[in-house]
Amino acid sequence: MSERSERTGGGIAVLSEKKKARLDALAKSTASTGGVSLFRDAVRRLRRNPVAIVGAAIVGLFILVAIFAPLIAPHDPVERFPELTRDLRVDNIPGAQDGFPLGSDPLGRDFASRLIHGARQTLFVGVVATLIGLAIGVLLGLLAGAVGGWVDMILMRVTDVMLALPGLLLAITLVALASKSSQWTVIMAVAMVNVPIFARLLRGSMLAQRESDHVLAARALGVRQRAIVLRHMLPNSLTAVIVQATLTFSVAILEAASLSFLGLGDPDHNRAEWGLMLGVDGQRYFEVRPELAYFPALAIIIVALGFTLLGEAMREAIDPKNRR
Known part of the structure; x- marks a missing residue:
């Protein structure tokens, strides 16, 4: 023994x-x-992650195309060209030819130029919708996590109702309530769909921070509750919310494109936007020229994939529990 x-x-x-x-x-x-x-440490992990590199490359290329669209596009996206309108009919939309690599759209405009300019409009819709949803969600999550009590109960019950509805159905309902659809109604509808996601996530992080050692130490030293919330709890809770915003951006693009596809998006058909191009031209003339639907749909899928890959890689790099 x-x-x-x-x-x-x-x-x-x-x-x-x-x-x-x-x-x-x-x-x-x-x-x-x-x-x-x-x-x-997170940046170092991202640089070694091939998924993050692929996602960052797709996102970077998309942003560059959106910023420099006027310099990259060979023609004006709203101009109608005689070379394209000469043989343009309801049952015949000209394809690729000299000077027009992707042919014409149903109105005799350069389809390639409109596709390039659509990156800028899609980026604008996705960024603004995500930022608005992030701002409102952070405000609600901050109030629920910091104040607690009946404020927390009321705000979380409202978010529960919003989360109970499918995102696209909620967006359609919000757009239908508007007296007249426009680009901003689409942006606000997509933003409101994402509000409960950010609110729930920040509220959970705030509750986890409430009983942490540094917060208890600050309370013991007599620091005001407002200072504790804004200087200690909120900064340490925003990391997960920022990563979620990267993932939400891809969802915002898909939801905006879905609304345009259903005819509830921007009524200005002169504005080049991928969802609008897919819904109006691609759906109506699919049997005549399916490329009008293929290219915008492919662009939306690739960009959404890029943001999703980058967001997932950021989540793994920042969260110690998910590190490889």
């Missing part, structure tokens, strides 16, 4: 020495490099 105890004690001692050696080596490495912040 004593011999077994000696062997067990000796094994524990060896493991302790190995663990101590590893900790000493890690301490020396950290001391020589000066430590690594959470942000730098």
Whole structure:
């Protein structure tokens, strides 16, 4: 019995020495490099993640095309060209030809130029809708997580009702309530769909921060509740919300495109936007020229995939529980 105890004690001692050696080596490495912040560590992980690289490449290319669309597009997206309107009929839409690599749209405009300019309009709709939903959701989540009590109960019951409805159905309902559909009704509808997601996420993070050591220490020192919320709880709770905003951007693009496809989007058909091009021209003339639907749909899918890959990689890099 004593011999077994000696062997067990000796094994524990060896493991302790190995663990101590590893900790000493890690301490020396950290001391020589000066430590690594959470942000730098996340960036390093993203640079080594092939999924993040692919997503960042797609997102970067999409943003560059949107910004420099007037310089990249070969023609004016709203101009009608005689070369394209000459043989234009209801049952015949000209395809690719010299100077017009993707042919014509149903009104004799350069389809390639409209597709390039559509990146700018799609980026605008997605960014503004995401930012509005993020701002309102953060405000509601902050109030629910910081105040608590009946404020938390009322706000969360409202978000529960909104989450109970499918996102697209809620967006259609909000657009239908507007007296006249426009680009901004689409933006606001998509933004309101994303509000409960941000509110719920921030509220959960705030509740987790409420009983943390640094918050309890601040309360013990007599720091005001407002300062504790704004300086300690909120900054430490925003990381997950920001990552979620990256994922929500792709959903916002898809929902805006869905509304345009259903005829509830922007009524201005001169404005080049992928969802509008897919819904109006692609659906109506699919049997005549299916490319009018293929290219906008492919662009929407690729961009949504890029933001999704980047968002998932950011979530894995920032959250220690999901790190590989």
